[in-house]
Amino acid sequence: MGKSKWLRIIPVAFVMYMLAYIDRINVGILMPYIQEDLNINASAAGDIAGIFFVGYLIFQIPGGILAAKWSAKKTIFILMLLWGICATAAGFVETEGQLKAARFALGVAEGGVWPAVLVLLANWFTTKERARANAFWMACLPVSAMLMSPLSGILLKYFEWETILFIQGLPPIIWAFVWYAIVKDQPSEANWMKKEERKNLLAELATEQNKKVQSEGYMAAFKNKTVWGLVIMYFLWMTGFYGYTLWVPSVVGTLTKDPVMLGWLTAIPFTCALIGMLLNSYWSDKRMNRVQHVAIPLLIAATSMVVGQFVSSPALQMILLSITAIGVYAPYGPLWAIPTAIIPAGVVGAALGLQNAIGNLGGYNGPKFFGVLKDMTGNYHAGFYFLAASLVLSAVMTLILGRFITSKNESKSILTNAKRNQIS
Structure with a gap:
């Protein structure tokens, strides 16, 4: 069904979610230093790491609805800016409570990204392609850990953990504008696609949509x-x-x-x-x-x-x-x-x-x-x-x-x- 969408959508989504996953990797690398500096035990450290997921729950369903009814591209763009701000804000904390609050807010901002990307991929990839699209996208999880673990270790040699949190919060803010410039919500908006390729893709997606079963809802x-x-x-x-x-x-x-x-x-x-x-x-x-x-x-x-x-x-x-x-x-x-x-x-x-x-x-x-x-x-x-x-x-x-x-x-x-x- 054409290679252009694979080269345009998947790599940008891959980098985007890899940057999101940094916030679940760097806290593990930095935790021994956070514990020592804030004088907290392992239980409190577990709270700091895990409270992210309490916030993550809040925007899961609203994020998917917003992406489906408004725009997946714009929803993710806004959330990238918000999570980048929250991530950099964690670099200015001075207490355990402040770090927990920053991690919670970070979870809220990132929570809507996963369902929004699923909506975007459904707009671009047919049913028979979607499993591969999801697999390529989700490969960013271990790749993020592979890259960010050594990077965090190197940065620890030169900076305090607060500075590292600030530095690693900047890439999502920058990448948000790359995302906005390259990604489109629908194939019909993509002027970089060949006309024949776009026509065939839209026809196949429309056929699948007609066969789609009506959702019975969350109840x-x-x-x-x-x-x-x-x-x-x-x-x-x-x-x-x-x-x-x-x-x-x-x-x-x-x-x-x-x-x-x-x-x-x-x-x-x-x-x-x-x-x-x-x-x-x-x-x-x-x-x-x-x-x-x-x-x-x-x-x-x-x-x-x-x-x-x-x-x-x-x-x-x-x-x-x-x-x-x-x-x-x-x-x-x-x-x-x-x-x-x-x-x-x-x-x-x-x-x-x-x-x-x-x-x-x-x-x-x-x-x-x-x-x-x-x-x-x-x-x-x-x-x-x-x-x-x-x-x-x-x-x-x-x-x-x-x-x-x-x-x-x-x-x-x-x-x-x-x-x-x-x-x-």
Whole structure:
């Protein structure tokens, strides 16, 4: 369907969300220095890291509605400016309370971006292209961690953590204007597309729109038990995911006190995560199996977390941290194919919104309770056991939800065979 949209839309969206993800990576790298400077314990550190996700919940649904009814391009442009301002403001804080307030506001500003980008991609990419578009876009998550961990470590050698927060808040403000200049809401607005390419794309999108099932709204999603199963599964995964992501730099910090080396070592697990994420998504598509490619990586991650508490060799610890990173990131591709396979078409849009909005509260739950357990025990062991348990429960919930996929496929097969028998 033409390469121009892939070259224009995806790279700009990739950089945009990579810059958003900085705010979930840099706080982990900077946390030991924040704790020392503000004289706070691990529980308070977990609050600072996790309160972002409480704010993140607030603008999830309004952001999607605004993008759909007004303009995804303009909604994201405004939110980029707002989150850049909030991120730079964090560089001027002097107390724990002020830093929490800045992180909360940052979460509110970034919360509307994810649903707005999904609306934008739906305007540009057909159903058969959308999975690849989402996969290319979401690859920015581990890439951001790969790049920003070493960068934050290098900056720590020359600047205080407040200055680094200010510096890393500037790129979104700059990139917002690049976004506004390049991205268009609809193919009909893109004068850089060839006429024939634009015409074919608009025709295919219009055909899909005519076949689209009318949404039954959020109340129907709220009443659907399977939707809540998805929400719980995602919440448990995000608990383990962000608990690991935000605390792994502190664990690596026990291996080295050099901030530059800390940054480079922290990048290793996330580099492995990118490779694992892409390979798992490719294999999942090839086998057309989603459940196993979500549940098995989660169980592998949980196992490596537990085993890691019984090894003392720095090399083995890094290997196990990397295996864990692969396990917690790998489900990203296949997981988002599960809701459409088990939820009625009229409910799936609202279901995805609820899954992402409420499930992301696990981003508060993981870092917070990891920090609480660190304060209670004086080490990281109990925290990793807690995260591992969350990942195991998420895997179990995935397997339970997978039974609905089987039931749905069996029902389709029965109906198809019945029709064939009638014809014959």
